[in-house]
Amino acid sequence: MFKVILQSHWSWSKLLLGPGTVAAFALPILAVQEAGSLSDPQLSAWGTAGLLHEMEQWGTWYAALAAALGLAVATGAWGSDHRGGHVYALSLPLERWRYVLLRYGSGVVLLAAPIVFFWLGALLAAAAIELPNGLHAYPTALATRFGLAALVAFSVFFAISAGTARTAGYILVAVGGLLAAKLLLSAAGAAFDPLAFVIDRLTSWPGPLQVFTGRWMLIDV
Amino acid sequence: MSDFQVGNGCGQRTEATSSSTGPPVARSSLLLPLLLLVATPIECQTAAEYQVRVDSLRDEWQQRRSEFHSLASALLSDGIDTIKAGPFTILTDEPIADVMKQAVPLAWEAVRETLRSDSMLAAARPIYFPTGGSRPISSSPAVAAGPWIGDSADVEDVVNRIILTVGSEVGTLLDDGTRLWLGANIMSPTVARRSGWSGSYLPSVYVELATSGSAVGRTCFAGDLTACRAALELDPVSDPIAEWYDTQDLRRFIERAGMSRGWGSTEEWIPCVQESDDTACDRLFRARLEGSVLHPVSPMAHQTLAATALQMGGDGAYGRMVQTVAPTVADWIAAAAAAPADSVVARWYSNVMAARPAPTTLTAATGWSALVWIVVLAAIATRSTRWRS
Amino acid sequence: MSNAIETRGLEYRLGKSFEIRDLALNVPEGSIYGFLGPNGAGKTTTIQLLLAMRRAKAGSITVLGKPVPQEITAVLARTGYVPERPHVDPGLKIEEATQFHGAFYPSWDAAVADSLLIQFDLDRTRRIKRLSKGETGKFLMVLALAQRPDLLVLDEPTDGLDPVVRRESSHLVHEVERTCDWIGVMDKGRLVAEMTTDSFKSGIKRLRVAGAPATIADPPFVLLSRQPGDGISEGELWVVRGWQAPMRDYFESAGARLTEVMDLDLEDGFVELLRTARSR
Numbered sequence: 001m002f003k004v005i006l007q008s009h010w011s012w013s014k015l016l017l018g019p020g021t022v023a024a025f026a027l028p029i030l031a032v033q034e035a036g037s038l039s040d041p042q043l044s045a046w047g048t049a050g051l052l053h054e055m056e057q058w059g060t061w062y063a064a065l066a067a068a069l070g071l072a073v074a075t076g077a078w079g080s081d082h083r084g085g086h087v088y089a090l091s092l093p094l095e096r097w098r099y100v101l102l103r104y105g106s107g108v109v110l111l112a113a114p115i116v117f118f119w120l121g122a123l124l125a126a127a128a129i130e131l132p133n134g135l136h137a138y139p140t141a142l143a144t145r146f147g148l149a150a151l152v153a154f155s156v157f158f159a160i161s162a163g164t165a166r167t168a169g170y171i172l173v174a175v176g177g178l179l180a181a182k183l184l185l186s187a188a189g190a191a192f193d194p195l196a197f198v199i200d201r202l203t204s205w206p207g208p209l210q211v212f213t214g215r216w217m218l219i220d221v
Numbered sequence: 222m223s224d225f226q227v228g229n230g231c232g233q234r235t236e237a238t239s240s241s242t243g244p245p246v247a248r249s250s251l252l253l254p255l256l257l258l259v260a261t262p263i264e265c266q267t268a269a270e271y272q273v274r275v276d277s278l279r280d281e282w283q284q285r286r287s288e289f290h291s292l293a294s295a296l297l298s299d300g301i302d303t304i305k306a307g308p309f310t311i312l313t314d315e316p317i318a319d320v321m322k323q324a325v326p327l328a329w330e331a332v333r334e335t336l337r338s339d340s341m342l343a344a345a346r347p348i349y350f351p352t353g354g355s356r357p358i359s360s361s362p363a364v365a366a367g368p369w370i371g372d373s374a375d376v377e378d379v380v381n382r383i384i385l386t387v388g389s390e391v392g393t394l395l396d397d398g399t400r401l402w403l404g405a406n407i408m409s410p411t412v413a414r415r416s417g418w419s420g421s422y423l424p425s426v427y428v429e430l431a432t433s434g435s436a437v438g439r440t441c442f443a444g445d446l447t448a449c450r451a452a453l454e455l456d457p458v459s460d461p462i463a464e465w466y467d468t469q470d471l472r473r474f475i476e477r478a479g480m481s482r483g484w485g486s487t488e489e490w491i492p493c494v495q496e497s498d499d500t501a502c503d504r505l506f507r508a509r510l511e512g513s514v515l516h517p518v519s520p521m522a523h524q525t526l527a528a529t530a531l532q533m534g535g536d537g538a539y540g541r542m543v544q545t546v547a548p549t550v551a552d553w554i555a556a557a558a559a560a561p562a563d564s565v566v567a568r569w570y571s572n573v574m575a576a577r578p579a580p581t582t583l584t585a586a587t588g589w590s591a592l593v594w595i596v597v598l599a600a601i602a603t604r605s606t607r608w609r610s
Numbered sequence: 611m612s613n614a615i616e617t618r619g620l621e622y623r624l625g626k627s628f629e630i631r632d633l634a635l636n637v638p639e640g641s642i643y644g645f646l647g648p649n650g651a652g653k654t655t656t657i658q659l660l661l662a663m664r665r666a667k668a669g670s671i672t673v674l675g676k677p678v679p680q681e682i683t684a685v686l687a688r689t690g691y692v693p694e695r696p697h698v699d700p701g702l703k704i705e706e707a708t709q710f711h712g713a714f715y716p717s718w719d720a721a722v723a724d725s726l727l728i729q730f731d732l733d734r735t736r737r738i739k740r741l742s743k744g745e746t747g748k749f750l751m752v753l754a755l756a757q758r759p760d761l762l763v764l765d766e767p768t769d770g771l772d773p774v775v776r777r778e779s780s781h782l783v784h785e786v787e788r789t790c791d792w793i794g795v796m797d798k799g800r801l802v803a804e805m806t807t808d809s810f811k812s813g814i815k816r817l818r819v820a821g822a823p824a825t826i827a828d829p830p831f832v833l834l835s836r837q838p839g840d841g842i843s844e845g846e847l848w849v850v851r852g853w854q855a856p857m858r859d860y861f862e863s864a865g866a867r868l869t870e871v872m873d874l875d876l877e878d879g880f881v882e883l884l885r886t887a888r889s890r
Contacts, residue, residue: 004710011701048439049432050477080699086609088697090663092714093687097603104599133443134431138582145583148591155598162605205586208594215581221431607679608665 001094006106013076013110020069024118024146027065028125028139028218031058048132051219059216062118066146067212069114070153073107078161100162107158111150119143122218135219142218149211156208301349306330308344311383312364314352316372321350323376328383335411335531339539342394343387350382365390381412394543402454402550403527404520407539410528423576426522430573434474435517436467441570449566452517453526455551462507465517468499471506484509526554529569533558612675614639614761615660620669622659622799630655630799633669637792644790644807646880651796654694657765661691674761685761687715690754694765696746700739704732704749708756715757723756787811787876795883802887807876814879815853815871820845822866830857834886845869849882 010017034054081089089099122139131137160171182195202209302318304311306329313321333340350367367386370379388408392400395407413422430442433452440448450456451464458464462471475484476494484490484505492501531538538557545556555562615637622630630652637643645653658664660671662679671678673685698707704727712718727734730748732741741749754762786793786807793810795803803810814834822845826833832851839845845867853871861868874882 001713004713007706008699008702008710011706049434052432080701083700084697087663087693087695088699090607090609091661091686091691091693091697093683093685094714095683096605096607100603100605101599104602133439136580138580141580141583144588148583148588148595151595152591152598155595155602159598159602162602164606164609206590206593208591208598211587211591214587217580217582220580220582221428221578607662607682609663 009106016072021114024114025121028122032125066149074157115147310347312349324379338536424578530558644786647796688760690759705734818870
C-alpha cells in the first residue's frame, strides 16, 4: 500500500521536487562562491566579516527553499484527493487515520532526497573553502535545520490540507479576525498589535515556526 | 570663629582663632571629608600659613554643614525614602520604594563583587533615583543623580541601573585619558554578566577578534599577545594605520567600502585596486581616513580587559586604578591588577577564547521543539475526518 | 432471505432544500437492485450514505450484515463501487491505477483485471485523463469487478457506455427492466416504491372504463390516475397498480364497464408512480 501511495505522490510532486532538490544541493555552494572566491582561500581584511554577513544573507534562501519544498510535497500529497472530492480515498477499505499516515509517510520519504542533497552540497561547500582562523563550517547542523524546517513546513500544510473546507474556513476567519482586530485597535490608538503578537508567538521559541527564524550559518565562529 | 588647639609636630604650640564654633564630632557623616583633611600630616608651618589652612578647613566644614542641612530638609519635606545596604545609600520616591528595597541589596552585592574593598567609593554620597518630576534634592551636590525610573520598572532593571549609576559615579575618579580609553561605564561588563545577555561582552569580543578587519586584531586572535596588546591600545601609537592594518586590509577596505564613499574617482583608486599598488592604497587611505581610522577593537574589548584587571587585582584594585597616575594604559592596567600588563592581557585572552559563542545554526532547543511540532502536526492531520460534506 | 443492504428510518439533510426522510431500503442478497428516480431524487446521496461518505442524521444502515459507518472498512473491502463521476487519480496511467487499486484489496484478482482490460480494449499505457467518458466508465468497472466483491454498487453505470456495450436500448428504465430483479423508485428524498420488477410490470395496468361514477368506493386495486378518454374510444383511461384478472367483477358492481386492459412498460409505470407520489 505504501509503495503505491509513494508512487502516486511522486507523480504529483516530481515537477517541483526535482528542481527543488537541485536547488537544495546548489544553494550552499552558491553561498560560499558568492561570499568569497573559492580561488582565494586567504580571506583577509573585511573578507571575514563580509563572509559571515553573506552567510547570514543566504540563510533567507535556505529557509525559503525549505518552506517551498514542504508546501510542494504537502500539495502533492492531497492534490488528487482534493480534485476528486476525497471520494476515492473514502471508498478504499482503509481507516481514515491510516490513510492519512500513509500519505504523510510518503511525504517524509520524498523530502528525504532534497534534505540529503542539501547536506551533500553543504559538505562540498565547506570542503571547498579554506576558512580563516576562528571560523568553522557547520554543514551537518545546517542540513539538520534545513531538514527540520522542511518537515515542519510539510507538516503544517499537510495538516491544513487534511482538513475540510470548513477547517480552511476557520483558519481564514481567524486570520481575518486578527487583521480586523489589528485595524480596530490601531484606529483606537492602542499600542497592542494582535497580529504581531501571534506572529511573534509562532516564530519565537517554542512556536512551530521558530526553526525558520534566526541565523542560518553554514560558516560561523 | 572658634579656637583650635593643635600640635604641629614641630614642638610648638600655637593658638589659632576662629569665629565659628567647633562642630559636634558625632553629628553627621559629612564630617568624614573634614576628618580626612584633618588627618593629613601637618608639617611645620608658620602661624600665618596654618591660619590659612584652618580657614580653609572651616569653610569646607561650613559648606558641608549647609549641604547636610539642605539635604536633611529636602528628605523631610519631599517624602523621599532612604534605603541602605551597609554604607550604600539610595534615595528614592515612594512609588518605587518597594522595588528599590529589593534591588538595592542585590546591586550592592554586585558592586562589592566588582570593586571589592574599593566599593566604599560607591558609598561616598547617596544616589537619588527620581520617579516623578524634578525635586530640589536633584540639584543638591550632596547627592549623586541617578536616572529616572518608571514606576513599572522591575527589580532586575532597577538593579542594573543602580550598578551603572555607581559606575558613572566612581568613573569620575578616573582621569580623562583612561575614561576615553574605557569608552563606557566601568560597570558595564558587570551588568552584562548579571543579565546573561547572549551577546554579552566576552562572546562578542571573541567574534570581534575572529572577524577583525585589522591585521593586528587577527594576529591577536591567533594567539600573539603582543598583537593583543597593540589591538587593545595599551601603549601609545604613533602611526595607527601602519601599526594596525596591513596592505591587504587597506586594499580590501578601499575595494569594498571606497565606492560608496566616492573614492572611485580618485587618482589612487585604479593603481590601488587594479594594479595592486600598495603605496597608492596607503596614500588614499591616509588621505581619506587619517585621524578617524577605525580602532582595531571596540570599547567593549577595553572594558573586558579592565574587568579582568580588577578581578586579578582583588581588593584595592579599583583604588589603585584611580590613584595611579599612569603614563600609559598598560601602566594603569598593571597597577589595578598588581601584575604586569602582559599577564593581564594573557588572562584576558584566555577568558575571551573560553567565551567562544555557541553556533547559532541549530540549538538543541530549536531542534527538539521542531521535532515535537512535527509529531503534533502529524497527529492533528490523522484526525482528518471522513465526513467531507 | 436476508438483505445485503438494509436501512431503517434513515434521515439526511443537505442545506434547507434537500432531505432524505424515513428511508427504509431493502436490497435482498443475490439480487440486482435497480435504483430509479429523476435527477435530484437522492439516489447518489443514498449510495454515499450506504458507503459512509456522508453522515446520516438519524437511522440505521446495515451493509453485508455490518453496521455502517462503524464497520465501514470491512464493508468496503467486500464492496466494488463505481461512482457517478470518475474518482481515481486522473494523472495515473491505467496500469498504475490498476496496481494502486489492487494494493488495497486482499481479494484482488489480477488475472480478472488483465482479462477485462483486454476485453474492454483499454490501453494500459494511457493516462486516465486521456480516456473518453465511456472508456473511463469501462475502466472503473474493471477495477470494481477485479476486486471480486460481494456487493457491487454502480451509480449511473451505463452513462457514457456505447450502444454496443449497452446493447440496443438507450433508455435507462428499459435497461433496469431487462437486468434488475428489484426496483426501488425514489423521488425528492423519499422511497416511493420498492418491489420486484415482475410485480412492478405485471401489477400496473392501463384500463379503459366506460360509465364509471365520479367517485368510486373501495376498489381492490390502487388507482394511480384517472383521465378522460383519448377521443378514439369510449370511456376513461385509468392507471392502476396491483391489478389481477378477477378484479373485472368490481366494475359491474360499481355500475361501470371495463372495455380494455392494457399492459404498461416499466417506463410508463415509473412515470405514473412518480406522478401519483407527487400529487399526494
